[in-house]
Structure formats: C-alpha cells, structure tokens
Amino acid sequence: MNNLIIKRSQLVRFQITGTPAVGNKYFATTVQNISRNNCILYGFEVFTATQLAKTPQNETVIPGSTDNQVVITWRDNNKIEYIYQMPIYTAIRSLNGGFIILQKPRIINLDDSYVQLTDTTNISTDEVVAVNLYYDIVGE
Amino acid sequence: MAAFAVVSPLVAYLEAQGDIKPFAGMEGVQSKLVTLNFPSGPQNGDPFYFASDSSLDYRNATITAIELVDITTLANTNTQQGYKDNITTAAAAYGYLVFSDNKRQEIAMIPLYNLVRRLNNGKTTFLCLKTQIWGDCYVAVTDINQFSPNSTAFTFRVSYVPNN
Numbered sequence: 001m002n003n004l005i006i007k008r009s010q011l012v013r014f015q016i017t018g019t020p021a022v023g024n025k026y027f028a029t030t031v032q033n034i035s036r037n038n039c040i041l042y043g044f045e046v047f048t049a050t051q052l053a054k055t056p057q058n059e060t061v062i063p064g065s066t067d068n069q070v071v072i073t074w075r076d077n078n079k080i081e082y083i084y085q086m087p088i089y090t091a092i093r094s095l096n097g098g099f100i101i102l103q104k105p106r107i108i109n110l111d112d113s114y115v116q117l118t119d120t121t122n123i124s125t126d127e128v129v130a131v132n133l134y135y136d137i138v139g140e
Numbered sequence: 141m142a143a144f145a146v147v148s149p150l151v152a153y154l155e156a157q158g159d160i161k162p163f164a165g166m167e168g169v170q171s172k173l174v175t176l177n178f179p180s181g182p183q184n185g186d187p188f189y190f191a192s193d194s195s196l197d198y199r200n201a202t203i204t205a206i207e208l209v210d211i212t213t214l215a216n217t218n219t220q221q222g223y224k225d226n227i228t229t230a231a232a233a234y235g236y237l238v239f240s241d242n243k244r245q246e247i248a249m250i251p252l253y254n255l256v257r258r259l260n261n262g263k264t265t266f267l268c269l270k271t272q273i274w275g276d277c278y279v280a281v282t283d284i285n286q287f288s289p290n291s292t293a294f295t296f297r298v299s300y301v302p303n304n
Contacts, residue, residue: 002151002160005266009248011236042159045254052251053233054282056185093254098263102160104150132250134159 004043004100008135010034012110013055013128020120027114034135035110037077042105043134046072046091052130059128067092069119070129075112082106085116088129100134107138163263168204168299175219176279178289185280192275196300198242203269205299208232208255217295224293229256234286239269240276247271252279
C-alpha cells in the first residue's frame with residue numbers, strides 16, 4: 001500500500017459565508033500563487049477543528065462533529081467537475097487509517113472548486129472547511 | 141511458480157513521478173530528534189523558527205519524512221532549556237508547521253495534528269523537500285493559550301537522506 005509524498009502543500013479554505021444553507025456552493029478562497037490554472041493536484045486532505053482548530057488567518061474551522069455534513073467538488077482547468085460531491089469524511093486522514101486521498105495528477109481551477117453542506121447543524125457563519133492540497137507547479 | 145504483483149496503472153504512474161511510495165518503505169537513511177522551544181512572549185501567528193541546522197539544509201540533505209512527537213509517544217525531551225514536556229495532541233490542533241525554501245518561499249504548511257504518527261494508524265508523513273533552509277522553517281500557533289510555553293516544547297523526528 002502506498003501513501004502520498006508531500007512535495008508542495010498549501011492550506012486552502014472554503015468559507016461558509018452568510019447563513020449556512022444546504023446546497024449553496026462555497027468556493028475556495030483565492031490563493032494567488034496557485035489560482036492561475038498552474039497547480040497540478042495529486043492529493044488532498046480535509047481538516048475539521050479536531051485536526052486544526054483555527055486557520056492561520058484566524059478563521060474557525062468547522063467542528064469535528066460535522067464531518068459527515070459536507071461534500072467537496074474539484075473543478076479542473078476545463079471547468080470539468082472531475083471529483084463531484086465527495087464526502088469530506090473520506091478525505092480526513094486520521095479517520096481513514098492515515099491514508100491521504102490520491103488522484104491522477106490534474107491541473108485544477110482552484111477558484112471554481114467548492115464545498116456544499118448537506119446539513120447545517122452545528123455549522124456557523126464564517127466557519128471554514130480547511131483543505132490541504134498536495135501539488136506540483138506546472139512547468140516545474 | 142512466481143508471484144506477480146498487481147499494480148494499478150495509476151499507482152505505477154504516481155510512483156514513477158515520485159508522488160507516492162509504500163507506507164512501509166524506507167523513511168530515510170538517517171533520522172534525528174529536533175526540539176523547538178517557545179520564544180519569550182509568544183503570540184498567535186508568530187513564527188517560532190527552528191535553530192539553524194546545516195545538516196538539514198538542502199545543500200546537505202533531502203528531508204523525506206517528519207513526525208511530531210507528542211507527550212503520549214515521549215513524555216519529555218532534553219531541550220536547550222533543559223527537560224521539557226512534549227505537547228499534547230489537543231494542543232497540536234492549534235498549531236502548524238511551515239517549511240521555507242532557499243528563496244524564503246513557503247513550500248509546505250502542515251497542521252501539527254497530522255504529524256502525530258500514532259493518530260494516523262502508524263503512518264508517517266512522507267516529504268520530498270530538496271530546497272529547504274531549516275533555520276527558516278517554523279511552527280506557528282493559532283491560540284497560544286492552549287500551550288504552556290514555559291514547561292513544554294515541540295519535538296519532531298526528522299528523517300532525511302544526506303547528500304553525497
């Protein structure tokens with residue numbers, strides 16, 4: 001069995017802006033150096049407050065008890081939703097035997113990727129879903 | 141009769157790219173414990189830089205794995221300020237580790253909780269860092285009140301491959 005090797009990583013946040021609502025798309029916050037269709041994603045993992053209570057930007061991360069209420073969708077640079085509504089529980093490393101989600105390396109459109117809530121219980125306005133991306137830069 | 145390994149094309153591709161390796165594989169040629177004390181007057185978001193260690197700089201080593209040694213794994217460690225307790229995993233949820241390279245770019249940011257091996261089914265966190273400057277890497281916290289700066293310290297086990 002294999003596990004991922006971190007070459008570069010970046011913490012990205014999907015903020016629950018406004019009153020939390022089921023089905024709304026909450027897009028990734030722009031990260032300038034990887035938001036130019038230049039990020040080749042090969043793995044990712046999600047954090048709740050159990051693993052990371054607050055982001056470096058001082059935003060509160062969603063509680064661990066809500067790890068079964070959120071799904072994530074990744075879009076590539078052709079706007080294709082190639083991972084569509086994956087439950088984030090699947091991507092929390094410590095809940096899945098220490099494995100990190102691997103995928104076929106793909107250039108992503110970070111700003112167009114998003115999370116959705118399937119239940120708003122215990123999720124508050126302005127909380128974030130924190131996701132670590134493991135990636136290469138195009139051309140490097 | 142010889143046995144054949146069944147390997148998916150994706151796994152074979154990712155292995156060839158250096159994106160993955162077997163979790164039971166070699167973590168590194170050497171490893172060392174590195175301790176990090178809190179600076180005086182630590183604040184949320186402040187970088188707590190590691191002491192410079194040229195043996196872990198990119199000129200001399202490729203860092204291949206890292207783990208955070210928590211208080212359950214090892215109760216305390218001898219630091220430059222004497223023996224101090226290692227941090228708890230509850231506190232680890234309020235901190236993160238940042239690797240910086242030789243251009244002072246932040247190349248990787250990892251929450252500390254994820255570096256605790258026993259919380260991740262014994263799997264260490266693999267790295268492949270070839271441009272790091274150890275003295276520019278740091279730990280930061282998001283709530284200093286979760287820590288006891290005077291009596292605790294961060295301890296990491298760093299695996300690396302020395303450059304020839």
